[in-house]
Amino acid sequence: MKKNVLLLESVSDHADLLLNKHLNVLVAETPTSGIPLAEANPVHAIVTRGKGDVSEALIAACPKLEVISRCGVGLDNVNVDAATRKGIKVVNAPGINADTVAEHALTLMLALQRQLFSTVHAVKANNWDIRKTYDGDEIRGKTLGILGLGNIGKKVARLASAFGMSVVYWDAHKQEGVDYHFLPLEELLYQSDIMSLHLPLVPGTHQLIDEKAFGRMRPNAILINTSRGEVIDQQALIKALDRKLIAGFGADVLAVEPPATDDPLLQMDNVLITPHSASLTARTYNEMCVLTVQNTIDLLDGKAINQKYIFNHKEL
Numbered sequence: 001m002k003k004n005v006l007l008l009e010s011v012s013d014h015a016d017l018l019l020n021k022h023l024n025v026l027v028a029e030t031p032t033s034g035i036p037l038a039e040a041n042p043v044h045a046i047v048t049r050g051k052g053d054v055s056e057a058l059i060a061a062c063p064k065l066e067v068i069s070r071c072g073v074g075l076d077n078v079n080v081d082a083a084t085r086k087g088i089k090v091v092n093a094p095g096i097n098a099d100t101v102a103e104h105a106l107t108l109m110l111a112l113q114r115q116l117f118s119t120v121h122a123v124k125a126n127n128w129d130i131r132k133t134y135d136g137d138e139i140r141g142k143t144l145g146i147l148g149l150g151n152i153g154k155k156v157a158r159l160a161s162a163f164g165m166s167v168v169y170w171d172a173h174k175q176e177g178v179d180y181h182f183l184p185l186e187e188l189l190y191q192s193d194i195m196s197l198h199l200p201l202v203p204g205t206h207q208l209i210d211e212k213a214f215g216r217m218r219p220n221a222i223l224i225n226t227s228r229g230e231v232i233d234q235q236a237l238i239k240a241l242d243r244k245l246i247a248g249f250g251a252d253v254l255a256v257e258p259p260a261t262d263d264p265l266l267q268m269d270n271v272l273i274t275p276h277s278a279s280l281t282a283r284t285y286n287e288m289c290v291l292t293v294q295n296t297i298d299l300l301d302g303k304a305i306n307q308k309y310i311f312n313h314k315e316l
């Protein structure tokens with residue numbers, strides 16, 4: 001008999017076909033409506049993306065649960081501790097979206113630095129003379145401060161180096177054998193022309209970039225966030241932009257997604273925001289979903305998988 005999987009959010013068509021071929025799929029109508037379904041059926045695996053709340057209560061409602069499967073990287077919507085305490089494997093797809101997110105971070109940097117959107121809009125409004133007041137700059141020769149030198153941070157470092165930037169980084173763990181110079185956080189904020197955030201959202205990174213941090217940044221600084229919105233204190237960010245403590249902000253993530261229609265960030269010319277789409281290229285989205293779903297099916301079948309895709313393998 002097929003095992004049951006609770007699907008909290010849609011996955012790619014190919015991954016969906018795999019799930020339906022191997023497992024009995026219970027579809028939650030909303031990312032938070034898993035508990036009643038789990039109470040009515042034994043659930044052996046939960047599959048989610050970034051919004052489905054895999055809470056301690058949902059885990060408790062699934063006494064047969066073997067695997068929690070996150071078709072992506074960030075695990076801030078999964079209570080990993082509660083899962084680990086019960087011996088449940090948490091599977092995700094580290095590294096798979098590194099190239100596309102790194103490209104997105106560079107895209108935001110370049111677009112802000114070259115004033116791409118204001119000039120393109122001006123040309124569309126027949127204002128060629130915008131070139132007379134053009135104040136764009138190069139990224140070549142600038143210092144890029146990377147916060148979080150994991151899979152994505154390393155790709156950003158490599159791309160930025162190819163553009164002629166000088167790369168420094170801060171990470172909770174100083175890394176051996178990397179070509180980039182480690183700086184204490186305060187020093188990195190002070191020295192960087194552009195900063196790019198690649199940190200997971202955990203208690204230690206929640207609102208890490210606060211009023212004090214903005215106070216240390218250069219007035220020409222640009223801040224890029226493709227990690228999680230809550231890593232920044234958004235009120236402090238708005239103040240910093242208002243007071244011109246920094247020059248620009250580019251992000252794919254916000255503390256509240258989607259933002260309120262009256263969110264001040266949406267009105268600012270030196271702010272570019274994309275809709276958490278950095279990983280959503282068809283290729284990467286499908287790769288993340290298929291890899292994670294196949295790993296889940298294999299684990300439920302009792303097969304071994306590459307341990308790097310079991311986030312809590314060391315604790316189990």
Ligand SMILES: O=C(O)[C@H](O)COP(=O)(O)O
Nearest residue numbers: 049050051072073074279
């Ligand atoms: O953590 C991730 O993998 C990205 O933020 C994408 O998240 P999503 O699966 O919610 O699109």
